[in-house]
Amino acid sequence: MLKIDIEACIGCGVCVETCTYDAIELIDDVAVVNEKCNLCGSCVDTCEVEALSIEREEKDVQADLAEWSGIMIFAEYRHGKVAPVSFELLGIGRQLGDQQKAPLSAVLLGSGLGDAAKDLIAYGADAVYQVDDPALEYFTDEAYGNILEDVIREQKPEVVLAGATAIGRSFIPLVATSLATGLTADCTELAIRSEDGVLLQTRPAFGGNIMATIECPYTRPQMATVRPRVMKTAPYDANRGGEIINYQPKPERMQSRVKVLKNVLEEQDQVNITEGDIIVSGGRGLDNEKGFDLIKQLADAVGGAVGASRAAVDSQWISYPHQVGQTGKTVNPKLYIACGISGAIQHVVGMQSSETIVAINKDPDAPIFDVATFGIVGDLFEVVPKLIEKIKENRGE
């Protein structure tokens, strides 16, 4: 229950403003909570007179909590290669492991794994538990989930990380539910609190409008999926030592009730925007589909890929694979040029880690300028053609 100390409450109304769920009202100048409260706790921190608190019963801590140690990551292997996010997980996993003075391990599942385990070691893993079996050629939630669950039960890592990909976000919740432990989705920041070794998991919520830091204090492992292209990969070191363990799952644990009949790779109709060094993006300011011709010309001139805001995709000026943002792709190119994009938070969370951001917008108050390295207030239909012209001129075209 949310407890309100009516003696302390000064009726300032800040908590009323703060509540997303409309659960607090001021009655006779005192805050009163109603049944909409879902105990999210956002009001507690904002109360200046500390009149608000959430009462929770002391929870039973898992009996063997102290026996869990080490960091484990799930390495995603698909179509003959390790997904880049797995190396990023090793990067952050190495940091957390070094802080805890505990080993970093990886679980690698698939068929025809080749030297993938060696790469994981070169990128920071101390041990790799691998299962190389034709039954695992296709990803299925149940088989992958069962095996990962079994390795976790045996090895007892304190932290388990996986990529927030279509695969990770689908089967990690199964594993966490089976292990009766907490899971935080789509984290963008991870840190270990040194006092008690608790993993602080920070993630965007409400479409990126709010950041929330989550902990899992009573149970182990502490599990999180991590957004791709946010964490830094550790340097590759071919001479790093590590152990490769061929894990033997029980045959029934490799079964899946769901069958994959076929894997279809879709032709991306353009350069994959998550892999380029330069992205030129367009938004609502382009006015219509034809506006994107200009974006494409600039992208061609600088050798970049074309991105878009959700507004432009929703208006069907360009297809969904181009969309950058919370509900599209997360990118971090060396150069991101945003043309006619206002900078709604859901777009910004998908591109803010780009090295250099250029914003061109006619509204000087557009929030995109808050993340921009360089800003130009002006009409993109004047600025962009001029930019293309000068770039070509400089190259002597």
Next chain:
Amino acid sequence: MNIIVCIKQVPDAKDVRLDPKTNTMAREGVESIMNPFDRHALEEAVRLKEQHGGKVTVISMGPPQAEAVLREAVSCGADEAVLVSDRAFAGADTWATTYTLGKAIEKVGEFDLVICGKQAIDGDTAQVGPGLARRLDIPYVSYVRKITDFLNGAVRLHRLMDDGYDEIEMPLPGLLTVVKEINDPRIPSLKGKMKAKKLVIQTFSAEDIEADPKQIGLSGSTTQVVKVFAPQFKGERAMLEGTVDEQVEQLLEKIEPIL
């Protein structure tokens, strides 16, 4: 075919903002709506019922006000509605939520299919669908963008992957989470609205579903929120002034090394 659709009432996320200076939520004009992905789940269920016969039951865990989204679902073609509501459920994380929904669905009875949206727009976790399938001990497929066939007690479908899609066969009963591409949801019909108005919505309390008090709400949650804050940005905000020519010249000087 008996289909259960899980729906959630959420604040319209695009309107939610946290003021970085005061750390308070600017909530002005934020409406409560049916989670957009759940609309697609409902639409798919209603289409399946229209093709194969059966019944669609919508179920929502939330405060008494969540009744509004259940009525809306009925106006769009659902047959029955169940509200799972108790103050003891407040503060539930996804682990406690899947426990509660699982118990409620067991009480609703036999079903062939459970359909959920891929995620709710307030939390964006996408964890309730898979977790619920585990609670019910049924197979599941996430990110379904197309149902192609039903044969011999199984459903064939396409699951969206990061690099394309998988063609999949899942035996029933099972659970699906769906993405927006799967269909275009209909708007309520007049007949549906009449029905929604009259329908008596069953409410299940914690006691009704025989929930273990230690598994529900805040006390059943495995995770807890340490703090919430506004995202911080670190743009240098160097504004380039002058005529268009001058602005472009300055910009090129800055970015030429990267090009």
